[in-house]
Amino acid sequence: MAQVKKPTPKPKAKNPAVKQTTVKHQVVHSNAQKIQRVEVITEYGTIVLKLYNETPKHRDNFVKLVKEGFYDSLLFHRVINTFMIQGGDPNSKHSDTSEMLGSGDVGYKIPAEINPALFHKKGALAAARDNNPEKASSGCQFYIVQGKKYTIKELEQMINNINMGRKQKVLYDLYQRDTVQEKINALQSSGDKEITRKYIESLQPAADREFTAKYPKATEVDMDQIEVYQTLGGTPQLDGDYTVFGEVESGLNVIDRIAKLPTRDSDNRPLQNVRMKIRLL
Known part of the structure; x- marks a missing residue:
């Protein structure tokens, strides 16, 4: 049985729930490789995302779709408060307000790039997927974690x-x-x-x-990740099952605004359309 022990007290980072660059688990990227950022523009504000170089297949696919303007005018079609906001279904662009969304795709999947160091903290960018044994990702649908804080x-x-x-x-x-x-x-x-x-x-x-x-490390826990789930929050129940390929650098408050919108009970679709436009930075 896994035992989660309270981490040794450390000096507190300023505003840990906002300034994520101060969190100890932060992934270190090679100086030789550019870090790609994208901007997600919505009527509720702008979210700046950093894409991880540790997940090159997902990064490159996302950049390709952004360059093509694929995401422009698509909806955040599934929104669950204290969980996540999901978008990227191509069927959402011209959908009727009564239509159930979430099944649209681009005709291919991306092989899983699940990395234990890249986890579902608040603001994590991850690929949605259907139920498949390889845990291969949707070629276009993604979600951004809101989550909640957890006790030990x-x-x-x-x-x-x-x-x-x-x-x-x-x-x-x-x-x-x-x-x-x-x-x-x-x-x-x-x-x-x-x-x-x-x-x-x-x-x-x-x-x-x-x-x-x-699952050779099933009973092991990363104490830095545990601390983040306590202070910043997230969705730890998704770790190991979905590919996390980026994180929010600014705009966590925008995620909170969208996540709190009233939704339809049957499929968590916001009652008011939330459209996006994504561009490279």
Whole structure:
């Protein structure tokens, strides 16, 4: 079980919830490589995003679409307060106000570039995706994290719940293998419930080994990240499942304004359209 210990007190950074460059976990970029920034313009204000060089496929794809004007006049079509704001669906450009959005794409996906050092703090820019085993990203849809602040106990419980779900999934996948299913079916057909039970129980150590191999750092925690989730906030439940490829440098207050807009209950679409224009800086 993961244990989250309270970090050793450190000198407080000024305005940690706004000036993100003071946070210790900040990713260090090579001086030899330019850092690309983009500007997201909305009627609620402007957001400046920095794209990570550590996720080149997502960075380059986003830059390509921005250059093409792909995002101009698209909507932030899914907005959930204390969670995130999502946009980039090409179907949103000329959509009717009653239309349900979120399924539009550009005909391709981007291979996952999930990096443990790039996490879902408030202001993180990440790629949306459908449910696929490779965790490949949508070619165009993205979200910006608003999230909320968490206590140590809440973070510890969340980590444990996530790992429990992962272990159950590994065990389920093991059960679904043809050889295992054939063995279980044969034992059940024999009518010997005790032998069947013992065989199923014997699968647990194998599942534990597979879990450890698949998630070698599942019980490890980054104390700097824990501190950020306590002070700045975010959505730690998404870590490891979606590619984070940038962060907000200015405009966190704009995210808060958009996230608080009234939405339709059925799909979290804002009742009033929130259009964007994105340009390179």
